Amino acid sequence: MIDAYAALRHPFVRLFAIGRFAAIAGWQMINVAVGWQLYERTGDPWALGLVGVVELTPVLLLMVVAGNAADRYPRRNVAMFAHGLVAIAALGLTLVAARQGPTLAIYVFLALIGTGRAFASPSVSTILPQLLAPAEFANANAWLSSIFQLAAISGPAMGGLLIAQTGTATLPFAAAAVGQVIFIVVLRTLPAPRSAPAALSRHAHDVFAGFRFIRHNPLFLAAITLDLFAVLFGGAVALLPIFAKDILQVGPAGLGWLRAAPGAGALTMALLTTRLRPWQRPGRTLLLVVTGFGLAMIGFGLSRSFAISLACLFLTGVFDNVSVVIRLTLEQMITPDHLRGRVSAINYVFIGFSNEFGAFESGATAALLGATLSVVGGGLATLLVVAVVAKTWPELLRLGPLHSLTPREAAET
Numbered sequence: 001m002i003d004a005y006a007a008l009r010h011p012f013v014r015l016f017a018i019g020r021f022a023a024i025a026g027w028q029m030i031n032v033a034v035g036w037q038l039y040e041r042t043g044d045p046w047a048l049g050l051v052g053v054v055e056l057t058p059v060l061l062l063m064v065v066a067g068n069a070a071d072r073y074p075r076r077n078v079a080m081f082a083h084g085l086v087a088i089a090a091l092g093l094t095l096v097a098a099r100q101g102p103t104l105a106i107y108v109f110l111a112l113i114g115t116g117r118a119f120a121s122p123s124v125s126t127i128l129p130q131l132l133a134p135a136e137f138a139n140a141n142a143w144l145s146s147i148f149q150l151a152a153i154s155g156p157a158m159g160g161l162l163i164a165q166t167g168t169a170t171l172p173f174a175a176a177a178v179g180q181v182i183f184i185v186v187l188r189t190l191p192a193p194r195s196a197p198a199a200l201s202r203h204a205h206d207v208f209a210g211f212r213f214i215r216h217n218p219l220f221l222a223a224i225t226l227d228l229f230a231v232l233f234g235g236a237v238a239l240l241p242i243f244a245k246d247i248l249q250v251g252p253a254g255l256g257w258l259r260a261a262p263g264a265g266a267l268t269m270a271l272l273t274t275r276l277r278p279w280q281r282p283g284r285t286l287l288l289v290v291t292g293f294g295l296a297m298i299g300f301g302l303s304r305s306f307a308i309s310l311a312c313l314f315l316t317g318v319f320d321n322v323s324v325v326i327r328l329t330l331e332q333m334i335t336p337d338h339l340r341g342r343v344s345a346i347n348y349v350f351i352g353f354s355n356e357f358g359a360f361e362s363g364a365t366a367a368l369l370g371a372t373l374s375v376v377g378g379g380l381a382t383l384l385v386v387a388v389v390a391k392t393w394p395e396l397l398r399l400g401p402l403h404s405l406t407p408r409e410a411a412e413t
Helices: 011-042 045-072 075-099 103-124 134-166 170-189 209-215 218-234 237-247 251-273 282-302 306-334 337-369 371-392 394-398
Strands: none
Touching: 011 045, 011 075, 011 103, 011 134, 011 170, 011 237, 011 251, 045 075, 045 103, 045 237, 045 337, 075 103, 075 170, 103 337, 134 170, 134 251, 134 306, 209 218, 209 337, 218 282, 218 306, 218 371, 218 394, 237 251, 237 337, 237 371, 251 306, 282 306, 282 371, 282 394, 306 337, 337 371, 371 394
């Protein structure tokens, strides 16, 4: 019989989930508030696309440093430092909104958020694998994904409603800062085990061990490549302020619901996943759900109905959640603990590149071709990506249950 609540029986998992919810909800409120504020000030899709570039640049520059920090020092402490940076940036954005500060200042604080995210991902995502048994990874990931998506629903909705009620982004930014502080307090209560001694080596050869590991694991390379290009072309989150204001005409409150819809779909699927048996063919499932993501995005781009648009975005969340759980569990199962920080940092660059540069790509194509063609064309490109990945890495289709995999120690050399 499946124990759907196995991971939640650990007190530190429950605490971690509470803190993670507060931090992610705050993050989502920042995203909504920044998008609304920039489009209100400029009316320019390029301004929205630039958000992704500004946040992604620190991630690219600090990838190696952040990954090695997570493998060299207690990951809990690195995570506290990272979310401290985000809290400072959120307070800065609060002051900019309250005093009508310059637009340039918004991008400066977004760069600081990007710096915090660069250190947060390889540390936060690798804390629980040090505290749980491998057989518990999938269930823990499903529950943490549920918490993440609950925050992805409530954060944008709350942010949009606060903007609609006050006419300013000040309160959402302030609430985001509080959320980061809550997570820092929670992290302080968790155990702080150090990484394996192998991670403490100071040879330059070991700095890039994460790259070698991924290069020698084609299944994982296929999974993150699929995510990279699918979200790069298929994402439309950066354009939601345009759809809310100009196409669907639903205002800031409607923008909050549009931003929340993918989270609602992902939460629904994540809760269902906790009650499902492990996927017997996770690689095939991965290809199918990314195909569904592309089709749902095409439907959203063509829709002129608020209800249909919400339904399409809901489906993108359903499909994306399955992809996230499979990819994260695959990473945790095959990666030795002393490499997890470095591998996670590279994985986050793939995710960050697809999300943040995808925002720039969406803004650029929307400025040139219009928002509708940008979204529909991206969905079609996603379908092409699925076909190319399936052809290039046929072993993905043959991948068996994830819980049967073991760490690939050969990747150390």
